[in-house]
Amino acid sequence: MAQTILAHEPALRLAAFLGVLAGMMLWEVAAPRRRREIPRVIRWTNNLALVVLDTAILRLTFPILAVGLAVMAEQRGWGLFNNIEAPAWVAIIASMLLLDLAIYLQHVMFHAVPGLWRLHRMHHADLDFDATTGLRFHPVEIVISMGIKLAVVAALGPPAVAVLLFEVVLNATALFNHSNIDLPRPVDRVLRLLVVTPDMHRVHHSSDPRETNSNYGFNLPWWDRLLGTYVAQPARGHEGMQIGIEQFRTARDLWLDRMLVQPVRGPASGHALDPGEDRR
Numbered sequence: 654m655a656q657t658i659l660a661h662e663p664a665l666r667l668a669a670f671l672g673v674l675a676g677m678m679l680w681e682v683a684a685p686r687r688r689r690e691i692p693r694v695i696r697w698t699n700n701l702a703l704v705v706l707d708t709a710i711l712r713l714t715f716p717i718l719a720v721g722l723a724v725m726a727e728q729r730g731w732g733l734f735n736n737i738e739a740p741a742w743v744a745i746i747a748s749m750l751l752l753d754l755a756i757y758l759q760h761v762m763f764h765a766v767p768g769l770w771r772l773h774r775m776h777h778a779d780l781d782f783d784a785t786t787g788l789r790f791h792p793v794e795i796v797i798s799m800g801i802k803l804a805v806v807a808a809l810g811p812p813a814v815a816v817l818l819f820e821v822v823l824n825a826t827a828l829f830n831h832s833n834i835d836l837p838r839p840v841d842r843v844l845r846l847l848v849v850t851p852d853m854h855r856v857h858h859s860s861d862p863r864e865t866n867s868n869y870g871f872n873l874p875w876w877d878r879l880l881g882t883y884v885a886q887p888a889r890g891h892e893g894m895q896i897g898i899e900q901f902r903t904a905r906d907l908w909l910d911r912m913l914v915q916p917v918r919g920p921a922s923g924h925a926l927d928p929g930e931d932r933r
Contacts, residue, residue, distance in 0.1 A: 662720045662721075662817055665817070665821065666817075666820060666824070669821045669825060670824055670828075673824070673825045673828045673829065674784055677784035677829060677832040678784055680832065684834060684835045685833050686833050686834060686835040686852070686855075686891060687781075687782065687891060687892060689781060690780060690781050690896075691781045691904060695904060695907055696779065696780075696781055696783075696785060696907055697785050699912065700779070700789045701785060701788065703788065703789055703790070703792075703909060704788040706792060706909075707788075707790060707792050707795045710792045710795065711796065714799075715803070717803075718799065718803075719802050719806050719816050719820060720817050720820065722803055722806045722807060723806055723810075723811055723812065723815075723816040724813045726806065726807060726811075727810065730810075731807055731810050732806070732810020733808065733810050734747075734748060734810045741812065744811065744812050744815065745811075745812050745814060746815075748809055748812060748815035748816070749811075749815050749818060749819045750873075751805075751809060751811075752802075752805060752806075752815075752816070753819070753823075753870075753871075753872050753873050754876060755802070756802075756823065756871055756872070757869055757870055757871075757873075759798060759801050760869040760870075760871070761869050761882070761925070763794070764866050764925040765924060765925045765926050766926075767924055767926075767927075768921070769794075769797075770923070770924035770925075771915075771917075772791045772793050772794040772916050774900075774915065774916075774921075775790070775791045775915045776791075776794075777858060777865060778897055778900070778901040778906060778912070779907070780896060780897045780902065780907060781833070781896060782831065782833055782855055782896050784828045784829075784831055784832040784833075785831075786831045786858070787827040787832075788828075789912070791912070791913070792913070793916070822872060823871060826848060826871060829848075829851070830848075830849045830850060830851050830853070830854040831851070831854060832851050833851070834851055836850060836851065836852065841853075845874055847873075847874070848872065849868070849871060849872060849874050850874075852891060853868055853870075853874060853885075854868055854870075854871075855887070856868050856884050856885075856886065856894075857869065859887050859889075859894045859895065859896070860895040860896065860898055860899055861887070861888065861889075861895075862927070864884055864887055865923065866882075866925040867883065867884040868882065868883060868884055900918075900923075901915060901918075
């Protein structure tokens with residue numbers, strides 16, 4: 654079973670990724686939530702080029718990724734779930750929940766540590782908010798994030814199917830909750846009890862640091878509610894809020910070369926522990 658999962662992982666993940674991305678892009682064109690400020694050709698080409706670069710660097714940096722490590726952990730008896738007796742369905746659900754909690758805590762850390770915020774703020778420097786924003790991460794952040802994920806997988810020893818499901822769901826929900834789609838408000842209110850919706854996550858991309866440092870969840874909304882980082886709506890409303898961060902607000906900053914050097918440009922202001930933000 655594990656070897657079958659490993660053999661088909663790339664095709665399954667690619668099909669899910671392309672399907673959800675295409676669906677969200679079409680939905681954004683048909684029913685946008687906010688008026689577009691920047692031409693799509695500038696943002697889409699550079700954001701998509703970045704995800705291609707990130708993928709290539711990951712493959713070159715790590716000889717094995719999360720699903721492959723889960724298979725290896727099962728074979729060698731590494732991790733919690735390979736050393737306790739638990740029904741398969743319990744191990745799968747618990748593993749997916751714990752992996753999601755780890756992603757939430759990692760996200761908080763990238764906002765709280767100035768050096769990590771320098772990397773992560775590139776994700777926030779997008780001047781519009783759509784599905785391609787969910788692909789916009791600095792290559793160094795991607796490498797660090799994968800290292801953390803591999804450490805969590807090694808410690809948990811989750812079933813390989815749980816890791817594959819988690820990866821597919823996380824990628825799909827990241828595209829969904831970054832999309833510029835106009836969900837009916839009653840649907841959003843119900844849906845955000847179960848999953849992070851675009852309106853919920855858009856608050857996180859506000860240029861107001863108090864809102865930037867909230868709503869960290871990518872998949873499940875429960876961690877923000879339980880740990881006090883939930884903000885229901887932006888102060889200026891979804892149509893009036895400003896997307897991005899104050900440091901990088903020109904169209905030229907959206908180009909791939911400028912995105913890659915953003916971590917070394919300017920101060921690391923705006924992070925969650927920045928004392929200057931307490932006075933706002």
